[in-house]
Amino acid sequence: MAATGVVKAGYWHCDSAFPVSDIKSSLFTHLFAAFADVNSSYQVTFPILYKLQFESFTQTVQIKNPDVKTLLSIGGGASGVASTLASMASKQENRKIFIGSSITLARENNFHGLCLSWLYPSTAVEMTNLESLLKEWRAAVEIEAQITTKARLLLTAEVFYSSAIGSASYPCKTISNTLDWINVLAFNFYTPDSSPTETAPPDALRKGPKGILCVETSIKSWIDAGLKVKKIALCVPFVGWAWTLKNPLQHDLFAPAVGPALSVDGSVTFAQVKLFITVRKAKRVYDKTYCTNYCYADVTWIGYDDLESVTDKVNYAHKEKQLLGYFAWHVGADYNWSLSQKAFDTWDKCAN
Known part of the structure; x- marks a missing residue:
């Protein structure tokens, strides 16, 4: 075969x-x-x-x-x-x-x-x-x-x-x-x-x-x-990673961060991301330069596909x-x- x-x-x-x-x-x-x-x-x-x-x-x-x-x-x-x-x-x-x-x-x-x-x-x-x-x-x-x-x-x-x-x-x-x-x-x-101080x-x-x-x-x-x-x-x-933002007003790619969010190491599933977006009314972004998705609400920022x-x-x-x-x-x-x-x-x- x-x-x-x-x-x-x-x-x-x-x-x-x-x-x-x-x-x-x-x-x-x-x-x-x-x-x-x-x-x-x-x-x-x-x-x-x-x-x-x-x-x-x-x-x-x-x-x-x-x-x-x-x-x-x-x-x-x-x-x-x-x-x-x-x-x-x-x-x-x-x-x-x-x-x-x-x-x-x-x-x-x-x-x-x-x-x-x-x-x-x-x-x-x-x-x-x-x-x-x-x-x-x-x-x-x-x-x-x-x-x-x-x-x-x-x-x-x-x-x-x-x-x-x-x-x-x-x-x-x-x-x-x-x-x-x-x-x-x-x-x-x-x-x-690996990148605790910035998303x-x-x-x-x-x-x-x-x-x-x-x-x-x-x-x-x-x-x-x-x-x-x-x-x-x-x-x-089908998995992503969540960071805690240092400043909720700075929420783009490579924004200052202070470590993980949502779980001990920041790992999340796509299903959990979808729930986060719905419950927290998070803002979704697709960055065409790097071809990547991310979302954020308050001090939580998630990079995912x-x-x-x-x-x-x-x-x-x-x-x-x-x-x-x-x-x-x-x-x-x-x-x-x-x-x-x-x-x-x-x-x-x-x-x-």
């Missing part, structure tokens, strides 16, 4: 408390179940609390869309996961356990593919180990497909917004040769943690006059490193860069499926 001609994907996050049965799977070509665990023996397992949801994931989402492909995403950003994955990848015998258990778990539960969420390999040694892992993983799924005569499992990975992390560069040639595509995490460029667009498409971190710079990094455009899927975030920025990002991915597709993080954060529908329709409109 190769990647389809287009990827319109979404992630279901097990910690989101969003029922798998509520996913409007007709709006997606691929759905990721996130995240499977890796235990101390380097075996891939389902989180105990959500075991039933993972086991029935494919069956459940295919009720509304029999054609949707499902992938099991392994790892994620929880504490300790990166070090476990680094340890796993460091030895051939550990990689063999990981690979074998991932294939078995995927097949036993009717997943169509696997996704590595190693956030992030950050040294040259870890990148070399990642390269070994990907080569061995691809060989294993090829052999398994031949033995079982089943369609080969898809292989994907979530990767940093840049093709290099510090002085460590991703093994792009091996990524091209082994993975069906990569999900580039081109979002969360700025948060109240900033968390996920801007364009770098604008300030030359900020943004989607176009992120994707250029991967293309310049040798990744084919048809190996790249762009992130469409809305219909305008989602439209621009999907147009950029499809028309401007001819990427393979996009993926949403995460489906449980949407509001009445409005962003999912907008992304789906915009892609189809570009194609016609």
Whole structure:
């Protein structure tokens, strides 16, 4: 099985408390179940609390869309996961356990593919180990497909917004040769943690006059490193970040701020943003220079993606860069499926 001609994907996050049965799977070509665990023996397992949801994931989402492909995403950003994955990848015998258990778990539960969420390999040694892992993983799924005569499992990975992390560069040639595509995490460029003293667009498409971190710079990094455009899927975030303004009269982009708002770290879902706008009668703004949305009320300022920025990002991915597709993080954060529908329709409109 190769990647389809287009990827319109979404992630279901097990910690989101969003029922798998509520996913409007007709709006997606691929759905990721996130995240499977890796235990101390380097075996891939389902989180105990959500075991039933993972086991029935494919069956459940295919009720509304029999054609949707499902992938099991392994790892994620929880504490300790990166070090476990680094340890796993460091030895051939550990990689063999990981690979074998991932294939078995995927097949036993009717997943169509696997996704590595190693956030992030950050040294040259870890990148070399990642390269070994990907080569061995691809060989294993090829052999398994031949033995079982089943369609080969898809292989994907979530990767940093840049093709290099510090002085460590991703093994792009091996990524091209082994993975069906990569999900580039081109979002969360700025948060109240990384930019506590001024508001900033968390996920801007364009770098604008300030030359900020943004989607176009992120994707250029991967293309310049040798990744084919048809190996790249762009992130469409359904989450945003809230800042506390220093002065409610200064509420533009890059306004003085004093840290997060609305939650401990400032993280909010799109559904929460919509509620904030309604209840607080917040002012909505779409900045065409940076291609980003924000809203504000009193001393609360939120940067996020809305219909305008989602439209621009999907147009950029499809028309401007001819990427393979996009993926949403995460489906449980949407509001009445409005962003999912907008992304789906915009892609189809570009194609016609």
